[in-house]
Amino acid sequence: xxxxxxxxxxxxxxxxxxxxxxxxxxxxxxxxxxxxxxxxxxxxxxxxxxxxxxxxxxxxxxxxxxxxxxxxxxxxxxxxxxxxxxxxxxxxxxxxxxxxxxxxxxxxxxxxxxxxxxxxxxxxxxxxxxxxxxxxxxxxxxxxxxxxxxxxxxxxxxxxxxxxxxxxxxxxxxxxxxxxxxxxxxxxxxxxxxxxxxxxxxxxxxxxxxxxxxxxxxxxxxxxxxxxxxxxxxxxxxxxxxxxxxxxxxxxxxxxxxxxxxxxxxxxxxxxxxxxxxxxxxxxxxxxxxxxxxxxxxxxxxxxxxxxxxxxxxxxxxxxxxxxxxxxxxxxxxxxxxxxxxxxxxxxxxxxxxxxxxxxxxxxxxxxxxxxxxxxxxxxxxxxxxxxxxxxxxxxxxxxxxxxxxxxxxxxxxxxxxxxxxxxxxxxxxxxxxxxxxxxxxxxxxxxxxxxxxxxxxxxxxxxxxxxxxxxxxxxxxxxxxxxxxxxxxxxxxxxxxxxxxxxxxxxxxxxxxxxxxxxxxxxxxxxxxxxxxxxxxxxxxxxxxxxxxxxxxxxxxxxxxxxxxxxxxxxxxxxxxxxxxxxxxxxxxxxxxxxxxxxxxxxxxxxxxxxxxxxxxxxxxxxxxxxxxxxxxxxxxxxxxxxxxxxxxxxxxxxxxxxxxxxxxxxxxxxxxxxxxxxxxxxxxxxxxxx
DNA sequence: AAGGAGGGTTTTTTT
DNA sequence: AACCCTCCTT
Numbered sequence: 001x002x003x004x005x006x007x008x009x010x011x012x013x014x015x016x017x018x019x020x021x022x023x024x025x026x027x028x029x030x031x032x033x034x035x036x037x038x039x040x041x042x043x044x045x046x047x048x049x050x051x052x053x054x055x056x057x058x059x060x061x062x063x064x065x066x067x068x069x070x071x072x073x074x075x076x077x078x079x080x081x082x083x084x085x086x087x088x089x090x091x092x093x094x095x096x097x098x099x100x101x102x103x104x105x106x107x108x109x110x111x112x113x114x115x116x117x118x119x120x121x122x123x124x125x126x127x128x129x130x131x132x133x134x135x136x137x138x139x140x141x142x143x144x145x146x147x148x149x150x151x152x153x154x155x156x157x158x159x160x161x162x163x164x165x166x167x168x169x170x171x172x173x174x175x176x177x178x179x180x181x182x183x184x185x186x187x188x189x190x191x192x193x194x195x196x197x198x199x200x201x202x203x204x205x206x207x208x209x210x211x212x213x214x215x216x217x218x219x220x221x222x223x224x225x226x227x228x229x230x231x232x233x234x235x236x237x238x239x240x241x242x243x244x245x246x247x248x249x250x251x252x253x254x255x256x257x258x259x260x261x262x263x264x265x266x267x268x269x270x271x272x273x274x275x276x277x278x279x280x281x282x283x284x285x286x287x288x289x290x291x292x293x294x295x296x297x298x299x300x301x302x303x304x305x306x307x308x309x310x311x312x313x314x315x316x317x318x319x320x321x322x323x324x325x326x327x328x329x330x331x332x333x334x335x336x337x338x339x340x341x342x343x344x345x346x347x348x349x350x351x352x353x354x355x356x357x358x359x360x361x362x363x364x365x366x367x368x369x370x371x372x373x374x375x376x377x378x379x380x381x382x383x384x385x386x387x388x389x390x391x392x393x394x395x396x397x398x399x400x401x402x403x404x405x406x407x408x409x410x411x412x413x414x415x416x417x418x419x420x421x422x423x424x425x426x427x428x429x430x431x432x433x434x435x436x437x438x439x440x441x442x443x444x445x446x447x448x449x450x451x452x453x454x455x456x457x458x459x460x461x462x463x464x465x466x467x468x469x470x471x472x473x474x475x476x477x478x479x480x481x482x483x484x485x486x487x488x489x490x491x492x493x494x495x496x497x498x499x500x501x502x503x504x505x506x507x508x509x510x511x512x513x514x515x516x517x518x519x520x521x522x523x524x525x526x527x528x529x530x531x532x533x534x535x536x537x538x539x540x541x542x543x544x545x546x547x548x549x550x551x552x553x554x555x556x557x558x559x560x561x562x563x564x565x566x567x568x569x570x571x572x573x574x575x576x577x578x579x580x581x582x583x584x585x586x587x588x589x590x591x592x593x594x595x596x597x598x599x600x601x602x603x604x605x606x607x608x609x610x611x612x613x614x615x616x617x618x619x620x621x622x623x624x625x626x627x628x629x630x631x632x633x634x635x636x637x638x639x640x641x642x643x644x645x646x647x648x649x650x651x652x653x654x655x656x657x658x659x660x661x662x663x664x665x666x667x668x669x670x671x672x673x674x675x676x677x678x679x680x681x682x683x684x685x686x687x688x689x690x691x692x
Numbered sequence: 693a694a695g696g697a698g699g700g701t702t703t704t705t706t707t
Numbered sequence: 708a709a710c711c712c713t714c715c716t717t
Contacts, residue, residue, distance in 0.1 A: 094702090
């Protein structure tokens with residue numbers, strides 16, 4: 001029997017409710033991950049076969065952690081393993097098994113954001129819409145919204161209500177046709193096609209329904225319509241469904257998530273038992289009060305009261321700096337001081353921000369001051385041009401139908417295949433409905449392309465074919481194969497040629513090395529490595545972090561508020577608390593209560609990541625599109641205060657530079673402002689004496 | 693076909 | 708400021 005003595009009574013209540021619909025409303029820091037893990041372990045301890053339990057987590061990382069923790073709880077005497085997965089990864093498993101029922105090949109490729117963009121661009125061109133009428137990005141987000149609502153391209157065309165939607169639906173059809181021709185699916189398709197499979201093929205549905213007796217969903221507040229359909233299909237037979245979430249932390253509305261799912265859970269699933277987890281063990285009371293006051297400004301939420309279990313030690317400060325550079329410099333200086341003088345571990349500190357453009361300055365400072373750091377998430381690595389090129393090579397090698405990738409690298413680095421010829425092949429291929437290479441052969445016969453260009457194309461095809469068979473015969477040699485490929489196509493010399501600057505050249509070289517190590521790491525960890533497997537794990541963001549960069553490494557964490565979800569840190573710096581940034585300008589412009597409410601929840605998530613110390617910073621001015629502009633404090637800073645409408649006191653501006661722009665009395669160091677209404681420190685704490 | 697100059701656009705958040 | 712696209716020259 002599982003030992004539950006470490007749990008409080010409501011946690012235990014949730015863990016011991018093993019059948020029927022169960023809704024766990026779990027506030028921030030109330031141990032929800034613990035509960036869902038214990039519950040899975042408990043089901044197994046009560047004799048449920050592990051592989052008959054499906055647990056869905058929000059990220060692959062969370063899935064890995066849950067598997068490990070559950071294994072520890074149960075003590076490794078499991079013959080079978082519980083299924084712990086993200087929605088997307090689980091759908092890939094289903095589709096690899098059964099997608100042929102829908103007329104797709106089982107070896108489908110998964111298109112990432114960049115591939116989608118290229119496909120959208122082609123689609124727009126095919127329907128003769130210039131960039132002026134609709135940008136590829138606009139088309140993609142419209143398509144994505146349709147897909148999240150389960151709307152097919154045909155249905156989108158029939159029900160379009162505006163000119164934009166009408167055009168977009170034409171783009172949608174074209175886009176979908178192109179994906180199909182390339183043997184590819186995009187991210188949304190993974191979910192949509194699975195639901196379609198279940199709807200149109202009852203035999204397949206029955207197979208999966210019979211596979212699981214229990215289903216658990218984490219972060220339920222962030223499920224979208226298609227995910228809801230999926231869940232509903234799966235549990236229809238038994239309704240053994242446990243969902244865990246917090247409506248105050250719903251931050252993915254822009255991706256189609258609907259809070260209504262968690263709010264209306266009990267009416268969707270009659271007989272629901274609801275358990276509330278309201279004991280917060282994470283934050284000091286000062287931090288929690290601050291969070292509660294803020295989120296109270298949202299209407300339309302489950303009104304819950306989180307009870308702080310930590311003392312009210314004041315750990316909340318607001319700091320103001322003159323520009324984003326001093327913001328970064330002073331925050332990093334303080335962190336550096338904490339680490340070197342006060343024995344704080346680097347990994348106990350996190351810097352959180354709203355947008356991916358913010359960490360740049362912080363990275364510079366951290367490097368300059370030699371503070372070890374890790375930039376979490378932010379696909380910056382995979383967004384680099386070099387990496388995207390190499391990925392396109394691998395995709396072309398893996399899937400000969402993937403024209404999006406082919407077109408990206410067919411003349412990168414330049415090999416004498418010009419745009420005119422490529423274009424000609426493409427146009428004819430589309431017209432006749434044949435593949436790119438078939439058309440090359442045909443136009444060659446007809447002497448419609450210059451001989452030299454055809455030769456370059458054929459040479460290139462041979463090269464790809466050579467690597468295709470190499471990758472197939474020796475998949476465990478993938479890192480070496482990739483290295484050889486870079487040399488073969490002259491990618492390294494191209495970099496040497498393009499970048500005159502020594503430092504830049506080195507940075508790019510290192511990028512390539514890092515790419516090779518990513519492949520090496522995959523080959524090392526995967527039970528049966530293949531090229532397709534590598535590409536799939538990249539697409540699903542299921543890569544193992546480099547061992548020294550992983551969870552335990554002693555580095556300061558930098559991440560967006562979105563990627564901070566589910567994590568906690570003893571010290572949090574929430575930077576850039578300004579109108580336009582948090583709440584973000586795009587949400588302000590929408591001028592809807594709903595959009596601002598989501599930004600507020602985002603701030604709430606940020607605040608509640610902090611266990612002991614929270615520092616909110618803002619900068620009085622910021623560079624935007626090459627221009628310096630004044631910025632004003634975030635409305636959330638005001639809302640956090642006890643008395644509504646109270647003005648923030650005029651704060652000191654950090655100004656240790658000598659330009660004298662901000663004249664006046666400047667304290668000899670970072671200003672330490674306590675919000676009015678915050679209890680005074682009841683215990684000595686190093687912040688009472690700022691270290692500067 | 694390649695490379696460079698000039699002009700226009702951009703930044704929300706991510707499985 | 709940084710990037711991408713287009714156009715122009717070679």
